[in-house]
Amino acid sequence: MEEIACFKNIQKSYDKPILSIDKLHLMSGECLIIKGKNGSGKSTLLKIMAGIMSADMGEIYYQNSIFPAKKRHLLTADSIYLASKAYLFDCSVERNITYPLHFKKSKKHQNSVEEVLRWANLTHLRDKHPDNLSSGEIQRVAIARAKIINPKIWLLDEPTENLDQDIKQKFYQLLRQLLEKGHSIVITTHTEEIAHNVISKTLQLVDQKLSL
């Protein structure tokens, strides 16, 4: 397996130390599952990896460059962070799904809107406003949005919490397809179910550190 990115010496504290990660490798075609107690720092780590939060210290190795683990780093453009409670914009389901396409330079990996709406079983809800959706429907919009951007690195924070069995099975199938195509996936979860459905490596976040 080829290494896509490596995170080294990632340190983050709030009023107390949260993360002190020596090394974390992201490999092409690999799915990492990160488990750990509430408050152990899993979401914080994913947000730092996604470049939506700065670490206090640390470097990222990516595409033959080394740069500090600060906000909006080089990986941001090639990754997506999917929050457990997805944030949707104040516009229709369809606009929410197509919104990120306006910021993407390359169109070559993008999936079609119709295809993605159908996949997520959202076609009948395409004109609805997020205020009128259930939490599972909101999560489906967020996954559909990720699917349409189709980034190299997927950072998924408790992605299956609100999903019913049907869409969960589709979601696991999506993860397997992504891995076959060489994407890299990191998932935080409290359940064993994803590990049972997708070939993955589970890491535990305990006392600021990751271990097998």
Ligand SMILES: Nc1ncnc2c1ncn2[C@@H]1O[C@H](COP(=O)(O)OP(=O)(O)OP(=O)(O)O)[C@@H](O)[C@H]1O
């Ligand atoms: N903005 C903030 N300011 C201060 N402390 C914070 C902030 N955000 C998170 N924390 C603290 O950092 C710790 C790690 O939070 P984080 O959300 O990363 O945990 P988590 O492992 O994702 O937990 P969960 O399983 O509940 O999702 C927690 O103790 C939390 O209270």
Ligand SMILES: [Mg+2]
């Ligand atoms: Mg969390």
